[in-house]
Amino acid sequence: MxxxxxxxxxxxxxxxxxxxxxxxxxxxxxxxxxxxxxxxxxxxxxxxxxxxxxxxxxxxxxxxxxxxxxxxxxxxxxxxxxxxxxxxxxxxxxxxxxxxxxxxxxxxxxxxxxxxxxxxxxxxxPNNGIIRRLPDRDIWKRERDKRMRQALSDAPVFTKSVPFEGAIPRLSDIGYFPRELKNRPEPGEDAAIRRLDAFLREYGKEYRWAISSPSLSVKHGSGLSPYFSSGSLSMRRAVQKTTSRIEWIRKSRAHVEDQEDWIKSLASFRRRLAWRCHFIQKMEMEPDLDLVAQNTAIDLNMDRVLDNERFTRWKDGGTGWPFLDACMRQLKSTGWINFRMRAMMMSASSYNLWLPWRDTGAYLARQFLDYEPGIHWSQVGMQSGTTGINTIRAYSMTKQGRDQDPDGDYIRKWVPELSMVPTKYIHEPWKMPDSLQDSISCNIGRDYPHPIVDEVESRKMGISRSYSARGGEEARRISKEVLKTHGSRRRPTRNSKKSRATSTQLKLF
Ligand SMILES: Cc1cc2nc3c(=O)[nH]c(=O)nc-3n(C[C@H](O)[C@H](O)[C@H](O)COP(=O)(O)OP(=O)(O)OC[C@H]3O[C@@H](n4cnc5c(N)ncnc54)[C@H](O)[C@@H]3O)c2cc1C
Missing domain, CATH: 3.40.50.620 (HUPs)
Structure with a gap:
């Protein structure tokens, strides 16, 4: 059998x-x-x-x-x-x-x-684009692309299946009661395929510029990640359907409005599908990525501390930084948030609050409906600065808030304590004059907290400590190994000189 x-x-x-x-x-x-x-x-x-x-x-x-x-x-x-x-x-x-x-x-x-x-x-x-026992990272892309070209297949037919007579179990049978998620997607394979089709035909055109925003990405992002994590949709199908759609749009010039926008957005989406495989491949090659930092020397030198008050306020969306708090609360309530905000959450916990990546990473994993260990722990490593091969990405929550939520509507939705705060102060409510705080019944320190630490100073300090942790022979030696095993093998582009120059510098977002 x-x-x-x-x-x-x-x-x-x-x-x-x-x-x-x-x-x-x-x-x-x-x-x-x-x-x-x-x-x-x-x-x-x-x-x-x-x-x-x-x-x-x-x-x-x-x-x-x-x-x-x-x-x-x-x-x-x-x-x-x-x-x-x-x-x-x-x-x-x-x-x-x-x-x-x-x-x-x-x-x-x-x-x-x-x-x-x-x-x-x-x-x-073999599963998706992950290559088991890959002898050399240099051949990964070729092998993955070959996989993605294999034919798609329909559901097979069975004549000798053993019937199941039991009942479908429930989590409550084993004493667990999952929290209810708002707007959770419809489960299953057909729902996944419908979602892919709708993205490729109806709402993907704005993808390229909309995915940085926590609210617009809900509408124009693919929303496919939970389906990939449960395997309800194969990567091969997503890649092939995207490619066919791009080719169809190219050929039918006269019939598709905003053809260039569609093509650029879908090409950008297809690149992200490849990132998925790229990141999971790291875990395939290093199965304890959820337990041990890629650069153990840097991690040790950083010596981050689990300060309970900081950790709790970060988790609960009570840091006093409105845009970050709104994101933390959206995530808790819906089980999903876009890429840039995930990166910002890790940056805040790692640089501003100096919290250890394993604790913050595990908390985020438990919040993400689409939790995928290979992507998650690779990203946690990158965004906490513990790989040694990535630019230090320290996000400014206030800048992100102003860029992604200029009028503050998103903040007001998720942080109702601030719903009456005028737009001028919505990103820095602690700057409101006392008289204004009284008149709108929003006293900072009583109804909404003061910032947990000074944002600018704490970020500067976090960055400086992170650079110090990268020094030393052992840290540099491990970084070289990490680059050899896991680094992206992107072919040099016209801008590669520029990107080489910036890759060793600090990036502020
Ligand atoms: C700290 C951190 C943790 C993350 N943890 C997870 C996780 O547990 N599970 C997960 O699926 N994604 C994770 N991501 C990546 C990314 O945020 C999500 O894949 C994306 O937001 C899912 O939404 P979507 O399906 O609408 O994405 P789309 O933008 O529509 O992208 C389509 C698909 O491409 C893949 N993809 C997109 N962005 C990335 C990326 N940066 N890296 C790797 N693959 C990508 C995903 O499979 C996604 O479903 C994490 C990012 C960060 C910064």
Whole structure:
């Protein structure tokens, strides 16, 4: 018998393990395991498991149309696979390669031991654009692009599927009650494909300029990240559909309004799809990226401190910096925020508040519905300055607020204490005269906090300490290694001289 083990690949299309099982002529069990142990990990939240469970529930309906049945189990993967083997006998265990956090890496090692001991053939198929056992980072792009060109496939048909007679589990059965997220996307494969289509045809034209804004990005960003994380959509499908759409727009000059805007936006989106694979590849090559900084010497030299008051106020959106507070609250309420604001959150915690990246990174991971360990921990490393190979990106919250929310409407929406503050003061409410504070019943220090620390001074100090931490032979030696293993292999462009010059300098955003 074949077992197809669905992990974070909850779809029927472009699913090679499923296709392989459908062609084998053997009986098949499609398996989804709800693993409560995951919830003991610092980076995992019930919202993640609920999302996967909902996508798996949708998958079970889609599978039924193909003649297959999804078996839901709760518990430890090794024990569950052992039980199935004892009762039904597994010939082949089929799954995608998973690039997850340290915990899933260790779990997969135990599953491999089980398979070896019990004579089960575990076949792991390549996933997205991640190359396992990549011998050399220089060939990564070529190999990934080759993968992206492979043919798409539809849901396969099954004739010998073992029926599932149990009930679909609920998180409450194991004592967890996920927080409710506002505007959570509709789960499942069809919903993911509809969203991709709508982005490519209706709301993606403004993508390029809209994604830096926390409110406009909700409308014009793809919003696909939760679907990629649950694997409801394959990367190959997203890349190929985007390419076809760009080509179609190019050819049909006369029919598409704002053709150049569409092409530039979709090309920019396609580049980000490649970033996804690029970042996850880092974790594939260094599975403990969630535990150990890429440059351990810099991390040690920084010696950041977990100050509880600072940490709590940053988490709760109570720092006294209105734009950052609004972003932290949007994230908590909806489970999503755009790239630039994620980077700003890390910059504030790392440079202004000097908090350790593991604690702040784990908190953000638990807030993101789209939590993807490979992207997340690579970005956390970059934005906290602990890779040694990236420019120090220290964001000014006040500047970001003025750029992205000039009239303050976004702040007023998420920080209602400030709803009466005039636009002149919305980004720096502590500068309001006392009489104004009284007249609008918004006293800084009572109704909304004073800034937790001076923004400009604390940023300067954070940057200066970060540069000091980069000094020293050991830090530089490790940085060189990190660059060799993980650095982007972008081909030199006309601007490369300029970008080389700025890459070693400080960037203020
Ligand atoms: C500190 C930090 C943590 C992050 N953690 C995650 C995470 O856990 N999961 C996650 O999916 N993204 C993460 N990102 C990257 C990025 O913010 C999200 O991918 C993006 O906001 C998702 O929204 P979208 O699907 O509308 O993106 P779009 O802009 O529409 O992009 C399409 C897809 O491209 C990929 N992508 C976009 N930007 C990036 C990027 N900078 N790096 C890698 N891939 C990218 C994502 O898969 C995304 O779904 C993080 C960024 C930062 C700064």
């Amino acid at each position: 074949d077992v197809v083990w669905f992990k974070r690949d909850l779809r029927t299309r472009d699913h090679v393990p499923l296709l392989s099982a459908s062609l084998s002529g053997k009986s098949v069990i499609c398996l989804f395991i709800l693993e409560p142990q995951r919830l003991e990990q610092e980076d995992t939240d019930p919202i993640h498991l609920q999302w996967e469970l909902d996508c798996a529930t949708d998958l079970s309906e889609t599978l039924k149309k193909s003649g297959a049945h999804l078996h839901f189990k709760v518990g430890d993967a090794v024990e569950i696979l052992k039980e199935i083997d004892l009762s039904l006998g597994i010939d082949r265990l089929l799954s995608h390669e998973e690039t997850g956090n340290s915990w899933s890496f260790e779990r997969d090692k135990k599953v491999l031991d089980l398979c070896r001991n019990r004579g089960i053939k575990w076949i792991e198929f």
